[in-house]
Amino acid sequence: MHKKTKVLHIAQAAGGVDRYLQSLLKYFDREKFENVLVCSNDFAEKDYKNIVDKFIVVKMQREISAKADLSAIKSVRKIIKNEKPDIVYVHSSKAGAIGRIADFGIKNKVVYNPHGWAFNMDCGNKKKLMYRMIEKFLSPLTNEFVCISDAEKVSAQENKITKDKKLNVILNGIDIENCEKQLAKSVTRESLGIKEDAFVIGQVGRLSLQKSPDIFIQSAVKVKEKIKNAHFVLVGDGDMKEEVLSxxxxxxxxxxLTITGWVDNPLSYVGLFDIATLLSRWEGFGLVLPEYMLAKKPIV
Structure with missing residues (x-):
């Protein structure tokens, strides 16, 4: 019997990475690959039922903390030694750092997908420099990089992150089958208390600085002055929710204004929109944009 290739995926940040992994793993050939997912507790095991062979939760956090990060590295290193994968595939910058350091000396083939370089975030110059230095430092521990757009590859080249031969562009895709299922079950305006004649402007995404919910609500006030029947929908939740409501x-x-909170079927809400927005301060690749397109919505 042919031996399966064992891939150990490591992920800390949910959101877009979570959706990327679900669609990626769904279409893996189960006859050829064995997939193990090591992730933070931001991920839900039910979402990976029947698409991974093992689901392992490790305490990982987004913020940099020497104590917490060292503990995560030790836990991940132990898992790597126990699982003996053929490939370690690390997703996004935090898991990218933890996974690559954890694998140091074990010498697995390591693949890294940053899902948008941290040094391109809207943050101070000192932070950007720190993120660049971390990426350069960890580059020798990486066999292959997956860039999710041509722009991401160019950014790596301009910042001299690694050798060109390690950079691969694999464009993001969306799970059309899953999207169409959600779109077919559109949430009704009545269920959300939105008037039938309302002009609905909506956005799907975390209510956090990256996705600019502050810009969304400031714009909403200006739009409301011109379009009296305008209604605004934010599909998601996050640390800026109270600021937006206030x-x-x-x-x-x-x-x-309607804020849905976290939902399992975000595209079911997109059916309500007359205009769909994504006002991000930075993005690797906004997965929701091709999903809006599939729903045939005009985009800002």
Whole structure:
């Protein structure tokens, strides 16, 4: 019997990485590959039922913390030694650092997908320099890089992150079958208390600095002055939720705003939109954009 190739995936950040992994793993050939997912507790095991052979949760956090990160590295190293994978595939910058350091000296083939370089984030110059230095330092521990766009490859080249021969562009895709299932079960305006004649402007994404929910609600106030029946929908949740709600109350448009919180079927809400937005301060690749396109929505 042919031996399966064992791939150990490591991921800390949920959101886009979570969706990327679900669609990637769904279409892996189970006859040829064995997939093990090592992830933070931001991931839900039910989402990976029947698409991974093992689901292992490790304490990993987004923020840099010497104590927490060292503990995560030790845990991941132990798993790598136990699982003996053929390939270690690390996703996004935090898991990318933890996984590559954890594998040091074990000498597996290591593949790294940054899902958008951390040094391209909207942050201070010192932080950007630190992220660049980390990427350069860890480059020798990486066999192959997966860039999710041509721009991401160019950015790596311009910042001299690694040798050109290690950089591979594999464009992101979306799971059309899953998207169409969600779109077929569109949420009704009535269920959300939105008037049938409302002009709905919506955005799918975390309510965090990257996705600019502050810009969304500031824009909403201006739009409301011109379009009296406008209604605004944010599909998601996050640390800026209260800031958005507070601004909406201050400007008197809280009754024209719906925040859904986390949902399992975000595209079911896109059916409500007259206009779909993505106002990110930075993106590797906004997966929701081709999903909006599939839903035939005009995009800002």
């Amino acid at each position: 601004y909406a109350r201050e400007k008197g448009i809280e009754n024209s």
